[in-house]
Amino acid sequence: MQPPKKTWPWLLIIPLLLSISLVDSSMYHQNIQRDAKTGEQLYDSNGRPKYHFRPMNTMILHQHGDAKWSLPSFNNLIPAVLFGFKSALADILWVKADGYFHSGYYERIMPVCHLITWLDPKFLEVYIIGAWHMAYNFLDRRYIPAGVEFLEKGIHNNPEEAELRFEQAHTLFDKQIDFDRAAQRHREANAMGIQPPGKRHELAHALEAAGRIDEAIAAWEKFIEEEQAAGNWQMAHVSQHNRDLTIWRQVARAEQAKNPIPVEFTYNWQIPKKRVLRIEGTSNLPELTKINVQVRDKNYDQLIKEHPQILWQVANLTLFWDNMTLKDGRWSTWFKSGKLITDRVDLGSEPAKYPLRSEEYEVILTINPRVQPIPVQDVTGWHGEGITGPLVKTIDGVRMIREVFTIRRDQLLKETPAGQAQ
Numbered sequence: 492m493q494p495p496k497k498t499w500p501w502l503l504i505i506p507l508l509l510s511i512s513l514v515d516s517s518m519y520h521q522n523i524q525r526d527a528k529t530g531e532q533l534y535d536s537n538g539r540p541k542y543h544f545r546p547m548n549t550m551i552l553h554q555h556g557d558a559k560w561s562l563p564s565f566n567n568l569i570p571a572v573l574f575g576f577k578s579a580l581a582d583i584l585w586v587k588a589d590g591y592f593h594s595g596y597y598e599r600i601m602p603v604c605h606l607i608t609w610l611d612p613k614f615l616e617v618y619i620i621g622a623w624h625m626a627y628n629f630l631d632r633r634y635i636p637a638g639v640e641f642l643e644k645g646i647h648n649n650p651e652e653a654e655l656r657f658e659q660a661h662t663l664f665d666k667q668i669d670f671d672r673a674a675q676r677h678r679e680a681n682a683m684g685i686q687p688p689g690k691r692h693e694l695a696h697a698l699e700a701a702g703r704i705d706e707a708i709a710a711w712e713k714f715i716e717e718e719q720a721a722g723n724w725q726m727a728h729v730s731q732h733n734r735d736l737t738i739w740r741q742v743a744r745a746e747q748a749k750n751p752i753p754v755e756f757t758y759n760w761q762i763p764k765k766r767v768l769r770i771e772g773t774s775n776l777p778e779l780t781k782i783n784v785q786v787r788d789k790n791y792d793q794l795i796k797e798h799p800q801i802l803w804q805v806a807n808l809t810l811f812w813d814n815m816t817l818k819d820g821r822w823s824t825w826f827k828s829g830k831l832i833t834d835r836v837d838l839g840s841e842p843a844k845y846p847l848r849s850e851e852y853e854v855i856l857t858i859n860p861r862v863q864p865i866p867v868q869d870v871t872g873w874h875g876e877g878i879t880g881p882l883v884k885t886i887d888g889v890r891m892i893r894e895v896f897t898i899r900r901d902q903l904l905k906e907t908p909a910g911q912a913q
Contacts, residue, residue, distance in 0.1 A: 581611035588621070597629050601637065601801070608644065618645030619658050626666045631844055632812045635666045637801045653683035657690055660697065668862060670701035688718060688726040695733065700861060702873045702889070704741050708734055744869060748876035752776070756882050756892050758856060765905040766839030766847070768854070768898070771823035776858065776878075777867045782822050783857040786811040786836060788849040789897065809845045809852065811836055838903065847900055858892035 524533045588603045604621035607614055618641060625638030642659035649655060660676035663669045677694035685691060692714060698707035711734035718727035758772030768786060787810045788794060798804060813835055815822045824835045838845040860871040860878070871877045875890025883890050 577610040581607045581614055581617075584610070585614070585617060588617075592624060592628070597624070600624050601634075604641065608648070612648035615645065615649065615652060615654065618642055618649075618655055622658065622662060626662050631805070632666075633805055633808060633810050634801070635662070638662055639667055651683075653680045653685040656680040656683070657685050657693075661693065664693070664697050664700065670697050670861070673697040674701055674703070674706075688714065688723060688730075691717075692730065692733070695737075699737060699873070702861060704737065704873065708737050708741075711737065740865075740869065744872045744877065747870060748872050751877050751879040752870065753880040754878045754882050754892060755880075756858070756894070758894065760854070760896070760898075762898070762902055762905065766837065766842075766845070766903055767834050768836040768838070768903070769823075769825050769834060770836065770854070770856070771821070771825070772856075773821050774817055774858075775820065776817060777870050778817060778819075779864050780817040780822075780858060780867050781814045781863055782817065783814050783855075783859065783862075784811070784824060784836065785855040785857075786838070786852055787855070789851040789853050791853070807846060807848050809838070809847055809849070811838065811845065847903060850900055852898050852900070852903070854896050854898060856892075856894045859889060860891060861889055 525531060526533060584603055584607045588600050591599045591603065600621070604617055607617045622638040622641045625634040625641060639659060639662055642655055642662065645655045646659065656676045657680040660673045660680060663676065664673035674694060674697040677697050681691050681694055695707045695710035695714070698710055711730050714730040715727050715734065718730060752775070755775040756772065758770055760768060760770045762768055770784065774780065788808050791808065791810070794808060795804065815824055815835070826833055838847065860868060860873060860875040863871060874888065875883065878890060882892055884893050886893060
């Protein structure tokens with residue numbers, strides 16, 4: 492996906508900056524530490540202002556260590572854009588974005604990050620930390636594609652920077668579960684000389700996660716050669732150990748696949764109260780097997796294509812995504828401790844995160860061998876070659892368990908009774 496072209500005329504930036512300043516002119520003053528009795532501003536031993544949280548770019552805030560200099564009101568910085576101080580303004584906005592994060596104003600971070608990179612396309616930290624906020628800190632999976640795309644924008648603007656490719660690869664691997672794309676970006680970052688060796692090793696892990704085992708082994712072989720040539724014997728030993736483990740697993744799992752397990756998997760569901768979905772079930776798969784549970788709008792993928800704007804998606808789409816763990820042959824989305832019942836699928840805990848605007852929702856239960864812990868993969872195999880039975884489906888070349896059922900909004904809102912066993 493190509494990042495948006497920089498087509499904004501200069502004059503459009505002025506009302507945007509005015510809007511930010513009107514909404515948030517007091518952010519800086521709220522961050523200053525003051526004496527509880529007198530209300531006077533506090534300074535450290537070097538004469539620098541004290542803050543409730545540390546701004547990311549302290550150089551801007553403290554240009555003169557021997558003077559009690561503090562950042563002026565954001566309103567006073569608007570003329571900077573008119574005089575060409577784009578980089579300085581980008582720095583100031585980055586401090587503002589950090590303030591939004593520490594103050595919990597997460598919805599303001601994305602627009603500011605995009606504004607900063609428009610002002611200063613070479614500001615690498617904004618791409619990296621901004622995407623990290625979107626993919627991790629917002630705790631909302633709907634933002635993960637936006638984080639990946641933000642890094643894509645950074646790569647487009649900084650094609651020579653290996654670090655951006657590495658960060659995108661890591662996000663694709665860890666959050667978007669797109670192992671093939673992650674492997675491609677890791678390969679590019681490695682070709683550009685990304686260091687240290689631990690970062691280079693992620694290519695082999697991504698290849699293994701994608702089920703490309705021979706390529707993963709070849710990658711470990713290359714790392715061994717590189718690290719021995721550089722005299723880095725410790726990392727060469729790590730690479731050799733990982734290569735040997737991968738080869739051993741390849742042989743052992745091929746042997747296991749000769750006698751695949753007929754998979755048993757049952758579940759039942761109910762809606763005990765408004766916006767709460769409880770699902771529980773059984774399986775004969777190994778202990779610690781992950782059962783992924785998703786609740787999302789019906790035709791979710793189509794809605795994403797029709798409405799690519801992230802702000803529309805966040806305002807209108809519902810996406811719950813979490814993994815449950817099999818223990819003693821049972822799994823559940825809720826647990827009880829004494830009189831306390833904790834529901835994992837509680838769509839009422841954050842109504843803004845789960846707006847429930849559609850009439851119908853699909854609940855997807857998945858056991859994907861590619862994302863299982865190693866002891867479980869030793870039974871299922873990388874591709875699901877160790878499991879069999881009528882419940883096993885082949886999806887994108889992987890044999891897995893995938894069950895889907897539909898619930899209605901009126902059921903989730905407890906307007907009609909709901910519950911079913913499978």
